[in-house]
Amino acid sequence: MEVKLPTFNSVFSIDCVIFGFEAGELKILLIERNEEPFKDWLALPGYIVEQDESIDDAAERILYELTGLRDLHMQQFHTFGEVARHPQGRVITVAYYALIRINGQKELRPVTQYARKAFWHPVNELPKLAFDHSEIFETGFNKIRRRLNYQPIAFELLPEKFTLTQLQSLYEAVLNKKLDKRNFRKKMLSYGFLKELDEKQKGVSYRAAKLYKFDRRKYAKIFNNELNLDKVG
Template sequence: METLLPKFDSVFSVDCVIFGFQANELKILLIERNQEPYKGRNALPGYIVKDDESIDDAAERILYELTGLRGLHMEQFHTFGDVDRHPQGRVITVAYYALIRIDGHNEVKPVTNFARSAFWHPVNKLDKLPYDHSKIFETGFQKIRRRLSYQPIAFELLPEKFTLTQLQTLYEAILNKKLDKRNFRKKMLSYGFLKELDEKQKGVSYRAATLYRFDRRKYNKIFQNELNING
């Protein structure tokens, strides 16, 4: 005889870990909460999933309502389900992350009163966050750190035109260590997917550096050739 499960309600939330790079600093998008618990505290953009929406749809809605950003490509990276992670009861959260160019996304502003403000905050100056948001952030940070070793994700954070110094600074921020300048540049240029431009930095007080652009088509061609060789 088939046994029917009793009807029950599940509470899920979504938390978003959005990384950007600005003024030679790796940054994370935070909100200032305007509701209890933790009213007035800085936190990751996150809220409860509605009963009539999918997790993916909820992630897009919540990020827009709390920061004004929409149309980002976000990926799920982990589910957090500790019994005591939320002070108001059992809430399971699904975490998403995205890498974006802050240029063009400088204006972040909540469209609901759940948050007082949204802002970019340097990763290396991040204080302890409420709930388990510090753990969520760190898990997301480790995710992009691992991806950096096998995918050119740094170019999703940099402006379209960048210097090799900017590229190295970003790598050092993600890896949390200093890299040898000569070896780093030699390695990056050896890949063949950086295109040197006939342009220099503008508006700087020091010697202007050459600008480069990431050639995604060439990268895809190189990657496909490697697949053919290894396959």
């Protein structure tokens, strides 16, 4: 492939805002950088796109290399292109988000040197991050807050089987407000895409709640793969 295009020393990168939900708290994935610039700072997992990979592929690869996580459903949400956002040159970065079940087993283990470690951090009280990563995080958080209302993203954060109270507290964490229990349940169940299981919560020291499952097929059928979880909050 002959390249005739005018070029300059420029780099595409990817940054990832990965949300998880644990102990009633919303968290994101951070790394501790092991490379200049911003060595030792906390940052979003992010790195440089290769010549022969699409940005979607790059996002998956980079997240894997920096955190050991794979096969997330990542989605681009904004591109940051200020001239001076990177101290070493012109770097335009495409930001992606994903949502994931945090899971004791899944180990976070960077497979490159660029990150010393990767870990979950509550979205409240985030420290200052490297580069413009604080801004990227804010933009991504606003994005999923809005998307919660018309896409079934909540279910990607919960275990496969969950109670209605868990679902509600996730909504409360993302929207940052209290919801009414009876109204929330009525609304959620009315959609018809939650499947009630013949199973109950285990290991709690109080009355165990029923477990539910998100039924992706029914959801797609009902909403033609999108629509209007409006006014849950």
